Each structure stands twice: as C-alpha cells, then as structure tokens.
Amino acid sequence: MSTLTGTRHLVRLILRRDRVLLPLWVLLLALLPMTYATSFFELYPDAAQRTAYATGPATNPSIVALLGPVYGDSIGALTAQRGGFLTLIIGLVSLLTVIRHTRTEEEAGRRELLGATVLGRHAGLAAALLVTYAANLLLGLLTVAGLVATGLPAAGSLAYGLAAALAGVVFATVGGLTAQLTETAGGARGIAVGVLGVAFALRLVGDTAERDWVSWLSPLGWAPRIRAYEGERWWVLVLPVVLSVLLAALAYPLSVRRDLGAGLLPPRLGPADGGLAGPFGLAWRLHRGQLIGWSVGFGLLGLVLGGAAEAAGKAVEGNAQVEEILARLGGTSALAEAYLGGTLGFVGLAAAGYGIQAALRMRAEEVAGRAEPLLATAVHRFRWLASHLLFALAGPVVVLAVAGLAVGVTYGLGVGDVPGQLPRMVGVGLAQVPAAWVLAGLAVLLYGLLPRLAPVAWGALAACVLLGQLGAVLELSQWLLDLSPFTHTPQVLGDDWTATPLLTLTAIALTLAATGTAALHHRDLPTT
C-alpha cells in the first residue's frame, strides 16, 4: 500500500466540510486587489497625482511598514503595494486551514477513526496541503483575472497573483510542519502564527529601515520584490516554491516519526492543585488569553493607524473626491482627525466583536457540557453569568483604551504633541464603548432568551459593518443607518458633541443584558 492511498477520498472529505468556508475566503481575498485597482483608477486618473502619491504617502514609513515598499507610480505598482497586506492574510488563512484539517482532526480523535481504514500514512497531510495549495492557486488565478479585467497589464497581474498565491503555499506548508510538532491544534497554531509574525516583522524592519537583505529573509518580503507591473523579476517565484518543497520534505518524515496523536514536542504539565477561587477566577483563566491577544492586536493597530493619520491627511490634499469621502466617513475638522475618527469607528466595531465572542463563550460552555457541573455546585446562575458578562463589558473598554492610547502615542509623536493627543485619542477610543456594549448586550439577550439563535449576534455585527461602510456611499435612508448603534457614536474630536447618545446607548446595552440575564434564570440549561 502506498503511503498516499486514500488521499483522494480525504480531499473530497475536506472539500465537503469546507464547501462554504473555502470558496468564501478564496473569493473574498481574490476580489480585494481588483477593488484596490478600481479605486486607484478612479482616485488618481492623471500621472502627476500618482507620482505625488507614490513619492509622498506611499513611502511614509507607517504605510511601508503595513503594506511594503512601492516600486513605481503606475496604477499597477500602487495596487500591488496596496495589496501587500493581503499576503499576510492569505498566509494566515492557509496555515489555519491546513492545521484545522490535520492536527485538529487528530486531537479530536477523528483522524484515528479514519486511520483505521485503508489510508496511507501520508494521506492526511497530503490531502490538507493539496486542498490548500489548490485553493491558493485558484485564488491567484482569480486575482489575475480580476486585475486584468480592470485594465491592468496581464504580465504584471500574473506576477502579482502568483506571488500572492505562493505566499499562501509557503505558509500552508508551515502549518503542515507545525502540526507535526505539538499535540494540540492550539499549540500548532501558536507556533505557525509566530513564524508568520516573525516573517512580517522581518519584512517590516527591512522595508522601513531600507535594509533590503533583511526583507529578502522573509517569505512575505518576496511578494513585493517580484516588482509586479514594474519590470517583473520572474525568478523570485522560485524562492517560495523551493522553500515549500523543503518544508514539506521536513514535515513528511516528521509525520512518520511520531505516533498518532502525539507531537514531537512534549506536552506541558499543569499544577497538581489549583488556586481558582470561584467562577470569576475560572472566567479569568478562560478569557485572559483572548483579552491579552486582542489588546496586543488593538495596540499594534493603534500604533499603525496613529502613524498613518498624518500621512493620510497629506495624501488627499488637493483631491476633492477623497476629501469628500473622508468627510462622509465622519470627520468634521482636519482631515487627519477625520481619518482617525473614521478608523477608530471601525476599531469600535472590532471591539464589539470581542464583546460578542466573550458573551457567546457562555453558550460554548453550555453546549460543551462544562456549565452543567459548575451550576450543580453552589454557584448561582447569576454569578456564573456575571463572571462572563464582566469580560463582555469590560473587555471592549480595555481594548479600545489600548487602541486609543497607541494612536495617541504615534499620532502625538507625528504632530509633536504627545501629552495633548494622548487623552484626546483615548477619549475617541472610549467613545466607541457604548455602541460596542449594545452588540454585546444583544448577544447576552439572545443567549438568555433564544440560546440556539445566539450566533445571530454576529449577524448584527456584520449588518453594522455594512451600514457603516456602505451606508453613506449607497445613500441609504437615515432610519436604516440609525439601526446601527455606531451611527449614534458622536465625533468627540469635533467641538459640538453631547454625551446624551452615549448615555442612551449604555442604557440600551444594560437593558438588553439585564433582560437576557433574567431570561437565563427561567430557562432550561442546557438547551440544546
């Protein structure tokens, strides 16, 4: 029997299980570069404007840090730079996909069930890699088609699309390798995301410090260096292919060396007895990883946004259309502050996402059967709920304060007024809290009243995102926009704002949460 026997069946299994998720991310990530190209065609129709942008804002260190370098002033070059961040996302999605279909399966014990059938030793890893490679190539080709459709040159589009796809291939293989190392999918994800983070950091340092060789060390640095649309260097494509082959050549023997279910790195032991004092101690243990992770993420995001704000202000000088759009996004005073107001509004939506996931943790605990033994002890339902509600409400405050603080530091450094900008930016961050609370409160309400429908809270968040992003552009009627709590968040950087909407939003959020809490007191648990 070949070590690959049965791969075909596993590929079909993966495609069946991912029939929604896989097409979704492939399509989404393939469409984005096309929208970038379209908007550059609209915003910078004449060459002089493009040159101003390419030599000005596009070389701003914050932009270069986030997106990578720009190699020319053609629409294609600007699009390629703008899409530079996508390689990071593609890498992330790819490694998560591979780990989900290898180590997660093994940890859950499903791999064992399959392993007892006619299945080659390498079939599991091979199937996961094959599917993810194919998805990336499809993504690349769709990207090429989309870019060509906007009117960009075919050669440059092909170079950009293939480079993006191969970045995905590299990190898919990284995921396949780390899945062999640890016993848990969480551990494998941690290491793989760490590798991705190091790759991003290397590219960031190399590009901003203009040390080209440092960027060459990072697979994420290769994609921009193919110089799509600016004299393509096709040989760069060899690098990700060679690296993927090497990584795969390492992963396969490792997958044979170890036992099923085991990792190469030994699992860590925990304490033999515990100091968890009660439901709140437990909730802290369950939520702290997420809270710290989100805080770090929000902090980094804030640093980049603050740094980019000044550049954004300069970028649009003399471009009436952009000024108009930015003004519509919500700012009233200077453009940089309009930009900050708009982007921090978006950060507020993300913070609502934290609140929702923290609230829905209760549902996860209930469904997994972990709530039942706890509630069979002398813990009142209210106390159990309160222990999670604390994170759903305080979490958004923490992450938004961190984001505001970070924006204040870099923006303050940019305009030379840190002490002045810091409290203002923290204020903008915290002004988003009540709207985020409304969505967290909605999640609690659904959890208490209609637990099976609790994930609908995510749908509400998606609706808010759509209303916020498209509402002004599509000129939707005001009552529709008013449905989103974020519509009511005042622009606290302007002069004339009142706290009334913030208080109203807070009252609504607390009413929702209280109603959900009361409902939980009266319902069966678990409701499955």
Add this chain to the structure above:
Amino acid sequence: METPIEVAGLVKTFGRTRALDGLDLTVRAGEVHGFLGPNGSGKSTTIRVLLGLLRTDAGAVRLLGGDPWRDAVALHRRLAYVPGDVTLWPNLSGGEVIDLLGRLRGGLDPKRRAELLESFELDPRKKGRAYSKGNRQKVGLVAALASDVELLILDEPTSGLDPLMEEVFQQWVRRAKRDGRTVLLSSHILAEVEALCDRVTIIRNGRNVETGTLAELRHLHRTSVDAEVVGSPDGLADLPGVHDVRVEGTRVRFDVDNPALDAALRRLTEIGVRSLVSQPPTLEELFLRHYGTITDEPAGVAR
C-alpha cells in the same frame, strides 16, 4: 431524617417530546439507589431536574427537603454530581478542576482527595485536553467523592473506566454509604447495580416500571428451570404461570413465575427428575423483559 429525593408524577416535555411522563422516584436516606434504564429513557433529564437545571412541567420534586429549582444554590452545597460525560477545560489541569469544583461546593477533604487520586491512579497535573475519557471521569469522581456532602448524584459515572477502576469506584461508593451518605447511581451496568444498590428504580420512556429491592424485583419474576426427566413431560405447559416449554427428548426447559414454582416442581417430581438446574433471573433478563421485547404485559406491573 428527611427523605433525600422525593419525585412524584414528574412530567418534562421538550417541544413535542415527552421526556418524563409521570415519573416517581424515592431515594431513602443512607441508601445506594440504582436508577436503571436504557439510553433515552429519561435518567439524565430526571437528574437535571433534581439539580435545578431544568424546569418541570408537572409533578412534585423535593430534594433534601427543598425545591431543587428555587433553592438550587443552598441545596448544591449539600450534594455532589458527576455527569456521564465529564468535559474539562482544555487548558486547566485535572487538579485545578478538582479543587475548583470542591471549593464551589464548599470545600473538600484534602486527605481524601489524595487517597482518591492514588487509588484511581490519576495524574492531576495533566491538562484537560490530555486526559482520556476514563481519566476525565476520574477527575469528576475524585472531585465529587472528596467533597463533604450528604448526597451523591452519579449519572453513569463509570463510563470509560476499566474493570479494575470500576472495582475501585465500588469500594469508594461503599465507603460513602458507610459514612452515611446517600447515593443515587444511574447506570446501565447491571453488575455495578447488583453489587452496590440497596434499592432499584427501573424507568422506561420517562416513567418508572419497577421499584424495589433487588430481592423484591426478583421475587416478582420468573425462574428458569432446566431438567432431565424420566417420563414424558406432559401437562407442564398447561400449568398456570409456566412459559416457553421446550422439550428435547427427556430434557425439558421452561420459565415459571415464582408464585407458580411450587406447583411446577410438584408436577416435575411426579414425572420423575434425574437432574435439575434452576436459575434466578439476572438483571439482564429483567432488562430484556422490559426493553428487549415488546412484552404483552402492560408497563408498570409491579409498583
């Protein structure tokens, strides 16, 4: 002394499904009470009602003299519960979970905790995700048995345990009984129930079909007889209470209701007996009678 568990006419519906349909259950203080039934018969639902996790639709439920829904928190200080499928937090060690659950119940006996860990051969340092099914059950059992509580509610607690650990579990349940605790043990491992329980309640489709001591239950049931006889075993099949007579030459086998046993044996000795084997019904047979076949007798004969 109050009766720890008193359930009468309990009804619980989920949508159109009638999970519990007039269930009665009485557990007396200090006894180990077996709670038997096939999968889906309503054992876990009953236990969740007793724990105040599910609301009742009708019927009276008293737990340790209180209302399990209204007085949940106060009552939970006096009981410990082990579910049939213990799930643990993947990032917490077994020891942390044991101490957490113990503390939430109002404290556990550290000496007994150490003894339990040793006799169940459980490493408390492993993370929740690293335990096998059997070891997860042990975490739940150690947490419950180390707690100083009056009542233990165990819902198929030994699923996934090997026979050696099953024996250890039985020792600890006997010790709990000696210490004066009451135990409600839901199970479908019949040997376990036969070994441990003073009284048994058997339920099916959400209502109880039998309650009593094992001896009482057996008394109500048939004895299997397998005999070599001298003559032709005529007339046996016509006796009241004799069932399934099978004759192979001089060998005769039949089942007989215990009240009719005397008459049947009389008839056998009239014919002349060379050898005779008789067996009391095992709980397996009780089960098969109740669940394995669609019996002609109505459910709930022997209340």
